[in-house]
Amino acid sequence: xxxxxxxxxxxxxAALGAVWKARPVHAALLLALSLSLIGGLYLMIGAEFIGLxxxxxxxxxxxxxxxxxxxxxxxxxxxxxxxxxxxxVATGIACVVPVLGMLLYxxxxxxxEQGSEGAAPSLxxxxxxxxxxxxxxxxxxxxxxxxxxVLIGAALFARNFDKNPEPPADS
Amino acid sequence: MKPVLVLLLTLALSxxxxxxxxxxxxxxxxxxxxxxxxxxxxxxxxSAPEWxxxxxxxxxxxxxxxxxxxxxxxxxxxxxxxxxxxxxxRLGPNRAGYFGILQPVADGIKxxxxxxxxxxxxxxxxxLIAPVLIVVPAVLALGVIPYGREWxxxxxxxxxxxxxxxxxxxEIAIFMAGWASGxxxxxxxxxxxxxxxxxxxxxxxxxxxxxxxxxxxxxxxxIVENQQGFHLWILPAWNILTPWGMVAGLVFLIxxxxxxxxxxxxxxxxxxxxxxxxxxxxxxxxxxxxxxGEYLGLFAISGLWITLFLGGWQAPLPxxxxxxxxxxxxxxxxxxxxxxxxIRGTFPRVRIDQLMRFAWLFLxxxxxxxxxxxxxxxxxxxxxxxxxxxxxxLLVPFVMLTVFYNRRLAPATRRxxxxx
Numbered sequence: 001x002x003x004x005x006x007x008x009x010x011x012x013x014a015a016l017g018a019v020w021k022a023r024p025v026h027a028a029l030l031l032a033l034s035l036s037l038i039g040g041l042y043l044m045i046g047a048e049f050i051g052l053x054x055x056x057x058x059x060x061x062x063x064x065x066x067x068x069x070x071x072x073x074x075x076x077x078x079x080x081x082x083x084x085x086x087x088x089v090a091t092g093i094a095c096v097v098p099v100l101g102m103l104l105y106x107x108x109x110x111x112x113e114q115g116s117e118g119a120a121p122s123l124x125x126x127x128x129x130x131x132x133x134x135x136x137x138x139x140x141x142x143x144x145x146x147x148x149x150v151l152i153g154a155a156l157f158a159r160n161f162d163k164n165p166e167p168p169a170d171s
Numbered sequence: 172m173k174p175v176l177v178l179l180l181t182l183a184l185s186x187x188x189x190x191x192x193x194x195x196x197x198x199x200x201x202x203x204x205x206x207x208x209x210x211x212x213x214x215x216x217x218s219a220p221e222w223x224x225x226x227x228x229x230x231x232x233x234x235x236x237x238x239x240x241x242x243x244x245x246x247x248x249x250x251x252x253x254x255x256x257x258x259x260x261r262l263g264p265n266r267a268g269y270f271g272i273l274q275p276v277a278d279g280i281k282x283x284x285x286x287x288x289x290x291x292x293x294x295x296x297x298x299l300i301a302p303v304l305i306v307v308p309a310v311l312a313l314g315v316i317p318y319g320r321e322w323x324x325x326x327x328x329x330x331x332x333x334x335x336x337x338x339x340x341x342e343i344a345i346f347m348a349g350w351a352s353g354x355x356x357x358x359x360x361x362x363x364x365x366x367x368x369x370x371x372x373x374x375x376x377x378x379x380x381x382x383x384x385x386x387x388x389x390x391x392x393x394i395v396e397n398q399q400g401f402h403l404w405i406l407p408a409w410n411i412l413t414p415w416g417m418v419a420g421l422v423f424l425i426x427x428x429x430x431x432x433x434x435x436x437x438x439x440x441x442x443x444x445x446x447x448x449x450x451x452x453x454x455x456x457x458x459x460x461x462x463x464g465e466y467l468g469l470f471a472i473s474g475l476w477i478t479l480f481l482g483g484w485q486a487p488l489p490x491x492x493x494x495x496x497x498x499x500x501x502x503x504x505x506x507x508x509x510x511x512x513x514i515r516g517t518f519p520r521v522r523i524d525q526l527m528r529f530a531w532l533f534l535x536x537x538x539x540x541x542x543x544x545x546x547x548x549x550x551x552x553x554x555x556x557x558x559x560x561x562x563x564x565l566l567v568p569f570v571m572l573t574v575f576y577n578r579r580l581a582p583a584t585r586r587x588x589x590x591x
Contacts, residue, residue, distance in 0.1 A: 025350055029192075029297070029347065036340075040337075048328070048329055049329060049332070052249075052329055052332045052333055052336040055334070055337070055339055056335055056336045056339055056573055059339045059343065060335075060338070060339025060340075060342065060372075063343060063363060064342050064343065064346075064369060067346050067365070068342075068365060068366075071358075071362060125329060125389065130530070131396070147514035151373075151535070154531070155531045155532060155535070171332075
């Protein structure tokens with residue numbers, strides 16, 4: 001319980017900072033912080049596999065992707081961003097309130113009875129793999145095909161077989 | 172003087188060996204765990220609470236690893252300069268102490284006493300955090316590698332996943348260093364570093380995946396135990412000595428060199444091009460931290476290579492099992508590190524387009540190929556038939572790829588349009 005109380009405010013603060021910061025790189029780094037703290041939360045409650053995958057996919061993949069796309073695009077005007085803020089805040093609150101209300105309602109209805117008592121059920125990694133590759137195989141295959149297509153596509157983009165590239169127009 | 176010291180040390184160690192009540196306290200095998208057991212014994216003797224004993228024991232285990240590898244870092248910084256010097260027919264550092272042995276100490280003092288410069292355009296907080304964030308994942312990754320039969324700092328079931336998960340932090344840290352410096356060379360270096368690390372992470376994971384597929388476990392100690400035994404009484408049953416393992420091991424080694432930003436893939440800090448890459452605006456101890464992170468990362472990636480393909484702490488010849496297993500691990504580590512230095516002394520730096528093309532068009536296809544080859548090896552009986560089929564499966568695409576790329580991408584006569 002104590003790690004939960006320690007780490008959730010940090011996650012929330014980092015997430016708030018990620019939407020509040022006007023400079024995109026700061027926002028992206030705060031997002032990465034928030035995502036990695038969520039990974040830490042998973043580790044603390046004993047869900048090691050999902051925690052490590054969270055690190056690998058979200059910090060190593062998604063955050064890097066965001067940072068990279070920030071680097072190769074032109075940054076927007078920060079003052080403009082700040083000026084737009086009141087409207088953004090209003091929209092944000094309008095989105096957050098119903099979602100939060102729904103979540104709280106769902107939690108108040110559907111909390112499991114034995115929640116606080118006893119240790120959390122632990123699933124050995126072998127069982128997880130067995131289930132993933134028998135019962136959930138179609139989904140895994142679909143994702144695998146999709147990712148392979150993405151990989152081949154990326155390799156095609158990287159390919160540059162021009163034998164005689166156009167000489168740069170020099171004066 | 173020296174024989175007396177050796178004798179005293181032996182006496183002290185053998186005394187420790189019989190001091191324990193339940194059998195010897197320390198054998199050759201469990202020597203690296205001595206600090207941990209001593210801390211546990213002391214804490215239990217003063218009847219400390221259980222959680223304190225657990226924390227103390229864990230801190231001692233972690234301290235052993237960190238201590239060993241910080242010593243290794245100091246030694247390697249000297250060893251690298253010496254080896255490079257010999258490759259280039261020089262003498263290398265030989266002023267500080269006998270054989271230059273005190274050179275790391277001198278370097279350390281120099282680094283500590285240098286002025287710590289933060290550029291005015293830098294973001295001081297990110298500029299400060301970045302070097303720390305580069306060292307942390309390297310240390311964390313060192314924690315899950317099995318160094319010996321009894322020396323596994325953190326016995327984690329998901330060791331391999333953990334290794335790659337903490338490695339993800341390095342990329343963010345390098346980006347932070349490059350961006351927060353507020354200068355163009357660090358930025359360029361960071362962009363190079365990130366694109367290189369993302370590209371080479373794929374072949375790295377694919378080749379590690381082949382090992383996981385054949386072993387059926389993600390635990391690194393499980394992978395080492397799986398490589399026990401010998402073929403034909405003399406050839407160790409290491410993964411590198413199987414057809415799929417040869418290719419996967421080679422792919423992993425090359426990708427590992429690139430992940431560690433070592434020559435010939437050291438473009439992120441290419442001195443002759445972009446000053447020092449993401450480290451340009453760092454000085455003093457922060458600069459030293461970058462180097463520490465790099466060397467510790469090198470130790471980690473070579474340790475993982477040894478664990479996955481070179482049999483970890485297993486002895487290389489039958490009948491040598493009496494030597495403590497961690498000695499074998501560190502012997503292999505020394506050989507692999509020397510191999511890296513040799514490569515650094517020999518190969519020229521590649522160009523950035525060659526670097527990316529090599530990863531995406533050559534290493535990733537080969538890495539993907541190791542997975543079906545490993546499956547064929549498993550179901551063809553792991554024998555002569557397997558060697559034939561797997562060899563054909565690997566050689567034909569390899570030759571096709573090389574011929575194809577040679578025809579399309581061979582280094583042609585370069586024309587420099589601006590010079591003409």
